Structures are given as C-alpha cells and as structure tokens.
Amino acid sequence: DVPLEVFRRVVENVPTAISVTDAHANILYVNPAFVNVSGYALADVMGKNESILSYKATPQTVYRDLWSTITEGRTWTGRLVNKRKDGGRYLAELTVVPVRREDGAISHYLGMHRDVSEMH
Ligand code: FAD
Numbered sequence: 001d002v003p004l005e006v007f008r009r010v011v012e013n014v015p016t017a018i019s020v021t022d023a024h025a026n027i028l029y030v031n032p033a034f035v036n037v038s039g040y041a042l043a044d045v046m047g048k049n050e051s052i053l054s055y056k057a058t059p060q061t062v063y064r065d066l067w068s069t070i071t072e073g074r075t076w077t078g079r080l081v082n083k084r085k086d087g088g089r090y091l092a093e094l095t096v097v098p099v100r101r102e103d104g105a106i107s108h109y110l111g112m113h114r115d116v117s118e119m120h
Pocket residue numbers: 019021023024025049050051052053054055058060063064067068071080081082092094096097109110111112113
C-alpha cells in the first residue's frame with residue numbers, strides 16, 4: 001500500500017497542472033504546477049470557478065462539449081485558450097475526469113492541463 005502522504009507528494013511534484021473542483025467547477029485544490037502554469041497563487045483561485053482561466057476566446061461549442069461529456073460521467077480532453085494572471089495567453093491541453101461517490105453520483109472533477117503553446 002502507498003501511504004496517503006506519498007500520494008500527496010506525487011501530486012505536488014508532478015509537472016502537470018492539477019486541480020480538483022466541486023461539481024460546478026469551483027476550485028478546491030490546485031497543485032504547485034497549476035500555480036506555475038497559470039501564474040495564480042493558491043489564494044487567488046481557491047473557491048473560484050475554473051472559468052477564471054478562460055481567455056474568452058474558446059468557442060462556446062467547446063465548453064458545451066466539455067460539460068455534456070463530463071456530466072455524463074465520461075472523460076473529456078481538448079484544447080482551450082487560457083489566460084494567465086498576468087494576462088498572457090496560452091494554449092492549454094486539458095483533460096477533465098469525473099470523480100464519483102460510492103453511490104455513483106459525480107461529486108468532483110479532476111482537471112489536468114499543460115501549456116502546449118509551443119507544440120503546434
Ligand atoms: P459558463 O457559464 O461556464 O458556460 C459555458 C457553457 O458550459 C454553457 O454552455 C453552459 O451551459 C455549460 N456549463 C457551465 N457549467 C455547467 C454545469 N455545471 N453543468 C452543465 N453545463 C454547464 N475552462 C477554461 O476556460 N480553462 C480551463 O483551464 C478550465 N479547466 C476546467 C477544469 C475542470 C476540472 C472543469 C470542471 C472545468 C474547467 N473549465 C475550464 C470550464 C469552466 O468551468 C467554464 O465552464 C468555462 O471556462 C466557460 O466559462 P464561461 O463563464 O465562459 O461559461
């Protein structure tokens with residue numbers, strides 16, 4: 001068995017931006033890589049909606065596709081235009097994984113993204 005403390009250190013050291021939200025995309029946790037990529041401090045994003053990252057340049061159809069996929073309990077991967085705290089724009093490759101309670105209801109979402117601006 002891997003101790004919980006090891007899981008915590010794994011998440012805190014992984015070079016992928018990780019966030020955990022409630023069922024409405026309000027942020028409950030972000031890892032240090034998220035702070036690095038987005039430029040936001042922990043205190044800036046706690047309790048805020050993930051839409052704080054939106055550059056408002058991604059077509060609504062992308063968000064509709066994201067939400068219809070994840071609310072059905074499936075994993076979504078796609079590319080969004082995100083905005084850093086300093087206003088800088090980056091292309092994010094985002095994966096959102098629904099997290100279910102034992103009764104099957106979706107209680108949280110896991111977000112994982114990286115800056116792929118240089119890769120296209
Ligand atoms: P919204 O008001 O969010 O609406 C956009 C569309 O999504 C609408 O069609 C609306 O009907 C639909 N929608 C919104 N909320 C719900 C809901 N609770 N249930 C069903 N449908 C809904 N966005 C980014 O721009 N960048 C990110 O990095 C990012 N990461 C995310 C990570 C996670 C884990 C999750 C769950 C969401 C993430 N989002 C991200 C999506 C974000 O929460 C917003 O939906 C998005 O930014 C659009 O915001 P908006 O205010 O423009 O529109």
